[in-house]
Amino acid sequence: MARTLINLPKSIRRGETIEIQTLIAHPMETGYRPGSDGVVLARDLIRHFKCFFADESGQHLVFSAQLFSAISANPYLAFQLRATGNGTLTLVWEGDQGFRQTETVALKVLG
Amino acid sequence: MPPVAMTPSPFRPPHFAPGAPTRRQALAAGVGLGATLLVRPTAATQAELTQAMNAFAAGAKVQVGRVLLDVARLVDNGNSVPATVSVESPMSPGDHVTAIAIFNERNPQTEVASFELSPRSGVAKVSTRIRLVTTQQLVAMARMNDGSCWSHTIEVFVTLAACIETD
Numbered sequence: 001m002a003r004t005l006i007n008l009p010k011s012i013r014r015g016e017t018i019e020i021q022t023l024i025a026h027p028m029e030t031g032y033r034p035g036s037d038g039v040v041l042a043r044d045l046i047r048h049f050k051c052f053f054a055d056e057s058g059q060h061l062v063f064s065a066q067l068f069s070a071i072s073a074n075p076y077l078a079f080q081l082r083a084t085g086n087g088t089l090t091l092v093w094e095g096d097q098g099f100r101q102t103e104t105v106a107l108k109v110l111g
Numbered sequence: 112m113p114p115v116a117m118t119p120s121p122f123r124p125p126h127f128a129p130g131a132p133t134r135r136q137a138l139a140a141g142v143g144l145g146a147t148l149l150v151r152p153t154a155a156t157q158a159e160l161t162q163a164m165n166a167f168a169a170g171a172k173v174q175v176g177r178v179l180l181d182v183a184r185l186v187d188n189g190n191s192v193p194a195t196v197s198v199e200s201p202m203s204p205g206d207h208v209t210a211i212a213i214f215n216e217r218n219p220q221t222e223v224a225s226f227e228l229s230p231r232s233g234v235a236k237v238s239t240r241i242r243l244v245t246t247q248q249l250v251a252m253a254r255m256n257d258g259s260c261w262s263h264t265i266e267v268f269v270t271l272a273a274c275i276e277t278d
Binding site: 064065072 | 215220222223225234235239241242
């Protein structure tokens with residue numbers, strides 16, 4: 001399991017737009033780069049990222065990203081979400097060589 | 112005593128035919144050729160950039176404005192360059208950004224990243240960190256729910272390129 005960092009604001013008011021910051025430990029090997037033996041290293045990228053928000057009305061896809069070789073190692077993504085109420089955020093990273101990681105975070109609003 | 116006939120340039124040996132490349136020029140050409148051969152197979156071109164932009168626009172006219180691509184104009188380290196795209200939009204169900212994409216001109220691959228947004232986003236703003244192989248143009252594009260397409264093009268100067276180092 002790759003290490004991930006997911007950062008939400010400490011206190012969230014209902015209806016407020018928040019920034020969700022995510023970071024995952026991953027080499028993001030481009031597939032264009034030769035290794036020390038001169039042979040090109042196999043591509044190993046995170047290709048897709050998705051964020052779902054689930055509350056009593058069901059699960060909604062709120063943000064998705066398609067990543068290419070020009071994304072730095074340990075991909076950082078920050079995006080916005082309107083906090084409509086309490087719920088659960090599910091973050092999914094998928095990539096080459098069968099890479100798949102899922103993390104869940106509770107989203108709690110004040111009042 | 113009559114003066115000695117001078118060659119056209121005192122720095123050029125007399126056996127050189129006029130118009131023939133000097134040693135200096137020949138060397139420079141050789142270096143240039145080598146660089147071209149090394150870089151060519153893995154560098155996108157302006158044509159590919161235009162093609163990728165048109166593919167994203169899906170037939171809509173690409174207009175300039177509404178999008179802001181925020182990247183440092185002078186990049187010290189191309190391996191990790193913070194990039195933020197924000198789009199002027201109310202993000203209401205009737206008027207919102209559906210997709211944002213970043214393209215580059217000279218990396219091996221034209222696409223950098225693409226993002227899909229919805230009215231739930233609240234604000235059309237996305238940040239990430241990207242790799243840049245050399246000084247080049249970057250384009251951010253946004254597609255609205257009405258199908259219109261907006262863009263912002265910037266030029267960045269890269270001093271230390273990505274993809275050079277091996278571990």
